[in-house]
Amino acid sequence: MKTIFERPDSMTEKVTHYCPGCTHGVAHRLVAEVVDELGIKDRTVGFAPVGCSVLIYEYMDTDYQQAAHGRAPACATGTKRVRPDLMVYTYQGDGDLASIGTAEIIHAANRGEKITVVFINNAIYGMTGGQMAPTTMPGQRTTTSPMGRDTGSVGFPVRVSEMLSTLATPMYVVRASLHSPYNIIQAKKAVRKAFQYQLDGTCFSFVELLSTCPTNWGITPTGSNKWLEENMLPYYPLGVFRTPEDDLK
Amino acid sequence: MAKLLMKGAEAIGEAAIRAGCLAYFAYPITPQSEVAEYLAKRLPEVGGTFVQAESEVAASQMVYGAAGAGVRVFTSSSSPGVSLMAEAMSYMSGSELPAVFVNIVRAGPGLGGILPSQSDYNQATRGAGHGDYHFMILAPATVQELVDWMIKAFPLSEKYMNPVMIMGDGLIAQMMEPVDFDSVKAEDIIEVESWATTGAKGRKRNLINSLFLDPLKLEEFNHKLAAKYQRMAEEDVYYEKYLMDDEPALIAVAYGTTARIVKTAIDVLRAEGMKIGLFRPISLFPFPKVELREESAKDHVRGFSVVEMSNGQMLDDVKWATLERKPVGFFSRNGGIVPNPEETIDFLRKEYERTGA
Numbered sequence: 001m002k003t004i005f006e007r008p009d010s011m012t013e014k015v016t017h018y019c020p021g022c023t024h025g026v027a028h029r030l031v032a033e034v035v036d037e038l039g040i041k042d043r044t045v046g047f048a049p050v051g052c053s054v055l056i057y058e059y060m061d062t063d064y065q066q067a068a069h070g071r072a073p074a075c076a077t078g079t080k081r082v083r084p085d086l087m088v089y090t091y092q093g094d095g096d097l098a099s100i101g102t103a104e105i106i107h108a109a110n111r112g113e114k115i116t117v118v119f120i121n122n123a124i125y126g127m128t129g130g131q132m133a134p135t136t137m138p139g140q141r142t143t144t145s146p147m148g149r150d151t152g153s154v155g156f157p158v159r160v161s162e163m164l165s166t167l168a169t170p171m172y173v174v175r176a177s178l179h180s181p182y183n184i185i186q187a188k189k190a191v192r193k194a195f196q197y198q199l200d201g202t203c204f205s206f207v208e209l210l211s212t213c214p215t216n217w218g219i220t221p222t223g224s225n226k227w228l229e230e231n232m233l234p235y236y237p238l239g240v241f242r243t244p245e246d247d248l249k
Numbered sequence: 250m251a252k253l254l255m256k257g258a259e260a261i262g263e264a265a266i267r268a269g270c271l272a273y274f275a276y277p278i279t280p281q282s283e284v285a286e287y288l289a290k291r292l293p294e295v296g297g298t299f300v301q302a303e304s305e306v307a308a309s310q311m312v313y314g315a316a317g318a319g320v321r322v323f324t325s326s327s328s329p330g331v332s333l334m335a336e337a338m339s340y341m342s343g344s345e346l347p348a349v350f351v352n353i354v355r356a357g358p359g360l361g362g363i364l365p366s367q368s369d370y371n372q373a374t375r376g377a378g379h380g381d382y383h384f385m386i387l388a389p390a391t392v393q394e395l396v397d398w399m400i401k402a403f404p405l406s407e408k409y410m411n412p413v414m415i416m417g418d419g420l421i422a423q424m425m426e427p428v429d430f431d432s433v434k435a436e437d438i439i440e441v442e443s444w445a446t447t448g449a450k451g452r453k454r455n456l457i458n459s460l461f462l463d464p465l466k467l468e469e470f471n472h473k474l475a476a477k478y479q480r481m482a483e484e485d486v487y488y489e490k491y492l493m494d495d496e497p498a499l500i501a502v503a504y505g506t507t508a509r510i511v512k513t514a515i516d517v518l519r520a521e522g523m524k525i526g527l528f529r530p531i532s533l534f535p536f537p538k539v540e541l542r543e544e545s546a547k548d549h550v551r552g553f554s555v556v557e558m559s560n561g562q563m564l565d566d567v568k569w570a571t572l573e574r575k576p577v578g579f580f581s582r583n584g585g586i587v588p589n590p591e592e593t594i595d596f597l598r599k600e601y602e603r604t605g606a
């Protein structure tokens with residue numbers, strides 16, 4: 001019998017704790033598949049964030065360090081600089097990366113650290129119960145923006161990929177989405193490319209993945225995919241923002 | 250090897266290299282930016298790594314990442330910067346990682362001043378960050394001691410899988426003194442494959458983590474840490490006794506820079522016939538409690554006199570260690586002012602008379 005679908009070798013057998021319809025599990029799988037395909041399992045070190053995906057180290061069968069809230073890019077810098085042969089990546093939510101860890105991500109990118117960052121933008125603080133994130137959409141109701149995000153008093157959602165793209169340092173920056181099978185296939189290509197740049201020692205690589213949080217959005221899983229498409233896609237356009245090839249031209 | 254005349258801050262950098270530490274992450278702050286300036290030049294010569302971080306928050310988290318990867322690593326800063334490292338300190342204690350932190354203390358609170366102080370004693374010995382943890386804290390008093398303890402700090406941090414902090418002040422960091430880098434022997438790092446994230450090649454994966462969702466497991470871990478600190482108190486307490494052999498009536502207690510001034514003062518008062526000795530804690534955590542308690546029980550000891558550059562932080566530890574069996578006097582200068590020998594002599598003379606010695 002031919003096997004057509006199985007657990008990536010780089011994942012453990014542990015059942016994930018994610019809510020039904022949450023795309024964290026999808027993103028984990030994409031990363032694990034890429035680690036398998038590139039044959040780098042025994043030289044990969046991941047950095048877990050503080051957020052719903054803090055337990056990613058239970059699901060990934062590679063060496064892992066757990067970072068303080070937002071600090072993963074600094075921790076990854078420490079590891080990569082002293083062991084450049086390792087494949088080092090961070091996996092971070094939008095509260096983690098775009099709020100408390102803003103300084104760390106900007107400066108790791110600007111130094112051109114040869115690490116890969118997987119950024120899960122679900123427009124909310126999932127783990128702490130659905131508070132407003134820097135990426136929360138205008139008018140979006142959360143537990144700390146019960147009347148909907150008021151851009152007049154808290155500003156507009158932060159577009160991290162665009163922001164990083166203003167840096168002069170050569171880098172790979174891409175935004176993909178996890179709301180449909182087609183987009184997941186595109187997202188996988190982006191993740192793979194990002195890891196490949198690191199493997200080649202080329203540059204800092206950053207993959208933003210638009211994600212869903214059905215639980216805290218208060219929408220069904222399929223409704224969440226639709227909500228993402230209708231509300232997040234127009235504000236967070238998909239595509240490649242920067243490639244080192246263009247930068248180095 | 251011949252002695253070199255070197256500034257304390259630069260000696261810190263060179264000592265780390267001699268100790269086999271080739272990774273340093275830091276953010277500049279007076280009075281110890283020379284450590285970074287020295288290593289920015291020196292580390293590339295020996296194939297080492299230096300990154301100027303965007304903040305002390307990031308510098309200390311880089312230390313966390315590098316320590317997790319199983320290499321010797323250190324950072325240095327001064328008080329306001331060390332406050333920003335509290336998060337990483339807590340995480341590294343919780344993840345049981347070895348590393349060395351240096352705090353060249355300056356006067357606070359807030360932006361305070363840049364001059365020498367000992368007002369971070371509580372922050373250092375009680376743990377700046379959250380949770381039930383301690384660093385081992387070592388307080389040298391000369392540039393030579395600074396070098397010696399830097400070289401010993403790395404194996405000590407690996408022995409306990411716990412960070413060690415070297416605590417000095419601007420005087421030690423800025424002063425030039427002759428140093429011998431071979432006065433203590435450097436030790437190699439022991440194997441790291443069993444715990445470090447070096448890539449899971451031919452072994453099960455390693456995890457660096459301080460999260461325990463099961464309270465029973467976390468309690469067990471807290472007990473493990475307590476046992477570790479207890480072991481430090483049994484095996485790695487360091488102190489110096491100066492002129493304590495002839496049954497002194499008064500014992501001065503001071504550490505670091507202040508201890509040097511107190512020694513000078515004691516020499517003067519001894520010449521006047523006053524039997525005063527100095528007890529100088531070197532490990533501030535673990536504190537030499539047992540040794541001080543023994544002194545407090547001796548009949549010839551009539552009192553203790555603490556001299557500090559703070560409002561009295563080590564003072565509390567001295568009272569606790571001696572059970573206040575004998576009166577404990579206190580003299581301090583603060584705000585970046587180092588007590589001068591004259592006022593220290595005056596204080597100790599009055600103490601000597603007060604205790605009826």
Ligand SMILES: Cc1ncc(C[n+]2csc(CCOP(=O)(O)OP(=O)(O)O)c2C)c(N)n1
Nearest residue numbers: 050051052069093094095096124125126127
């Ligand atoms: C220093 C610190 N501040 C606050 C928290 C509480 N906290 C835990 S997770 C989180 C937000 C996580 O949101 P995000 O990064 O978007 O991840 P998600 O859960 O949405 O995947 C916060 C605020 C913390 N653990 N540490």
Ligand code: SF4
Nearest residue numbers: 018019022052126213
């Ligand atoms: S709370 Fe949201 S982000 Fe967290 S697991 Fe549930 S759906 Fe996913």
Ligand SMILES: [Mg+2]
Nearest residue numbers: 093094124126
């Ligand atoms: Mg989120």
